[in-house]
Amino acid sequence: MSDSTVDTDKRTWLIASSCAGAVGGAAVAVPFISAFSPSERAKAAGAAVEVDISSIKPGEKLTVEWRGKPVWVIRRTPEQLEALKKVEGQLADPDSKRKPEELTPEYARNQARSIKPEFFVGVGICSHLGCSPSDKFQMGPQPSLPDDWQGGFLCPCHGSTFDMAGRVYKNKPAPDNLEIPPHMYLTETRLLIGEDKKA
DSSP: OOOHHHHHHHHHHHHHHHHHHHHHHHHHHHHHHHHSSHHHHHHHOOEEEEEEEEOOOOTEEEEEEEEEEEEEEEEEEHHHHHHHHHHHHHSSSOOOOHHHHHHOOOGSSTTTOSSSSTTTEEEEEOOOTTOOOOOEEOSOTTTTTTTTTTTTEEOTTTOOOHHHOOOTTTTTSSOOOOOOOOOSSSHHHHEEEEEEEEO
């Protein structure tokens, strides 16, 4: 056996063991690194979710998940905010007085149901049977909606309608307004959903 054969065998063995070590190290590091982000169990239990809202344009919606529920962050246009005043007489609970502790935090018990009027933060689940309403932001006559529609949401399951603040219209199957989750602004462009008090 020549020296070159031994060196080649050693080199092959060193490369193979180094590769195995690198793979093993990566396998150990991945669970360690992922431990820094909230686990699926923590998310389901209600871990707060931080959202960057800087890229949402007026009239657009961003959906994030919190506690396994879709949470909508909508940047309302001036026209959509103005329409909130026009529909108050048609709403079942315009002042969010029903179940206030469950559905509407104190800081959102206003016409816009929000901290900042421009941004609506609401759970996208109908209070009737748990369906997710569809966006119907466009104003005016549309199928399944009244001719004087001012924009909002339509639940396709049983026809409940909500305005752009998630307030339910009268005489609809949904008994309550859409839920407003606890939330707070960390900065002008960072929103924390799931907490509303600074630790």
